[in-house]
Amino acid sequence: MRRLKKFILFAAAIMLALPVLAIAEMDSIGKLEFQKNCAACHGMDGTGQNAPFMDFMKKSPPDLTMIAQRNGGTYPYKQVLTVIQDPARNRAHGSADMPVWGDRYGMEVNEKYGSLDPRYAKEVEARILELVFYLASIQK
Numbered sequence: 001m002r003r004l005k006k007f008i009l010f011a012a013a014i015m016l017a018l019p020v021l022a023i024a025e026m027d028s029i030g031k032l033e034f035q036k037n038c039a040a041c042h043g044m045d046g047t048g049q050n051a052p053f054m055d056f057m058k059k060s061p062p063d064l065t066m067i068a069q070r071n072g073g074t075y076p077y078k079q080v081l082t083v084i085q086d087p088a089r090n091r092a093h094g095s096a097d098m099p100v101w102g103d104r105y106g107m108e109v110n111e112k113y114g115s116l117d118p119r120y121a122k123e124v125e126a127r128i129l130e131l132v133f134y135l136a137s138i139q140k
Helices: 003-025 029-037 065-071 077-085 103-114 120-135
Strands: none
Touching: 029 120, 065 120, 077 120
């Protein structure tokens, strides 16, 4: 009987811990997106230093850890989202050096699911939002 109680308590503890582990996993999505799509130019830490593509760039990439500081101490979520998505092709980041990630993510979803069905547009938006939230988390 004691073993059964211990087993039930152990199982309950595991069940309670799973959502926490899932949330921790979700928190890393933006970091993974950054490492996969941004670190080559902005560096693994987002400062733009020691980036693998640094020698091939016409100008140094901005320090992404200082976005809030450059904006009076407030991280501009919507502005960062717009720069990454660039829906109007304004090249809001100043040049065509940075890919339009909204387009790139859209193409990846299109390849994965077939024609870009509006149902999958949320996946594109979610990936970009995770990246925006990750950038917010690395502000100095």
